[in-house]
Amino acid sequence: MQALVVDDSRVMRTILTKLLTNLNFDVVQAGDGAEALAALDAGARPEVALVDWNMPVMDGLTFIKKVRQNPEYRDVVLMMVTTESEQNNIVRALAAGAHEYVIKPFTDEVIAEKLEMLGLIER
């Protein structure tokens, strides 16, 4: 199983990568939405992408819209992991095509529970 972690913070990428590796994912990292799209275009086919919202170059919401526009990527489950925590932003993310939403700060269990709920892991 492959996961794509999209966050401009190296610390957050490291935290998420460690957590996902422990759950048996191979992790591909990207520092913003544009890098993440490039990874997909280069052939990465993650089961799930964990996507930050506020990033330079291309933000997470734009990334999600672009992924949803491309039928080739329709099987990628999209999970926002962001400090943006207002209800109307969550609604916007869902409308753009996100499947799940995790508000920072989170604990390791939160991510694992959401992945389980999405049917991506069994515990």
Next chain:
Amino acid sequence: MIDPAELAAAQPDLEMLLVEMIASVLGEQAEPTAEPLPAAVGLAVSRLVIQDPQDGSFLGVDVRAEGNLITTLAATLLGVAEPAPDDMLDVIAELGNIAAGNVKSLLCHNGQLSLPAPQLAFEHEGDSPDAIRAGASLLGNVMELVVMPLHSADAKTRWPSGSAQHSAEVGV
């Protein structure tokens, strides 16, 4: 512009937010403290700006900690034996980012959050009288979260792509 009384009333919430953030991101137990950061010590500071969509006013959100503490945390979080300054900047930047996002839903609903501006400093100038401070002690050190009204955003403030401020900067 945020009402000073509303800002002052949020102090306990800021304290709780800081302690929660330390527990979940860093896995460390922290306690609220009124103790200030020690003077004349290396500091790591992260500044983010929130712009109010209603009136265009700005709120500054700083997270500050002793350099020693951030070195320790960077070593754990990034898995490096001897963290470089860049590692420390990354750690304080993400702490600032998480804190500011939560401050935004607490005090400035639907505001626009900037990207973090982290720096290592040897002292800071002291805060304006209308700044509200929350402190927490962990691992024998102090970390603080300070929220203050700003007259303007620093010209070097970076805004995320997709935001109105970013579009204005790049002339979209």
Next chain:
Amino acid sequence: MSIATTDFAFVADLVRQRSAIDLQPGKEYLVESRLVPLMRISGESDLAAFVSRLRRGDQKLIDSVIDALTTNETLWFRDTAPFDVFTKQLLPDVAKTSLTKKITVWSAACSSGQEGYSLAMLLLDWLPRNPGFDAKIVGTDISHKMVERASAGKYSQLEINRGLRVPYLVKYFDQVGRDWVLKKEVRDLATFKWGNLAQPPIGHPQCDIIFLRNVLIYFDPPTKKRVIENCRSVLRPGGYLVLGGAETAPSLGPNWKRVDVDRAVVFQHLGNGAS
């Protein structure tokens, strides 16, 4: 995966110090089933290594262990399967045989209310598709503090991160500062009150479905029997009792039929004739 005797004793001590819960020898399976998921997340591959991190005082890990071993329900839609079964099978079935067209669900040992409200949200999805029906959730807990918290229907950001499907968050909650409050329509469906499962449920309404999950494990065999009898006394014939997934099926007696559905542990009450 089994836990060493000394490691079990250490964990039991830890839990005893922090809560009133007494994990006697014999409860190894409970400790194992709760610790293994935490162990996986922590990156350890065996319980000995995991427990030695607890011994070294890893506070974050200790907290999560105490939480996992003492808290009944801090998650929304905890374990997923019982809630899927509730919507797909139990609810349609009790509706078919209901004489009153009023569905009553008991969330026993409801803690801070997440289970009860999860069920309430599912009922809110179901009711418009089944006109003429009425439904309510009754939650009970032995802690007054928990009953108060559940009744308030207000949760922190950290709490709503735990297992709540985000479309439900958006649909059924209002954001107040950093907290999230359940909308009135959800709160109106659920009531919470104090109750001791070991005592006869006097004044408790007759129920169609009872959620009694991860509770029996804490009781000795005679108390366990009493608790099940108390549930039976308010469960209508044909109604369902849902237990926790980690619970071994206790022998409930001749009035019960085990119904195997997916990964949920469900028993149907056959009526009072036999005993």
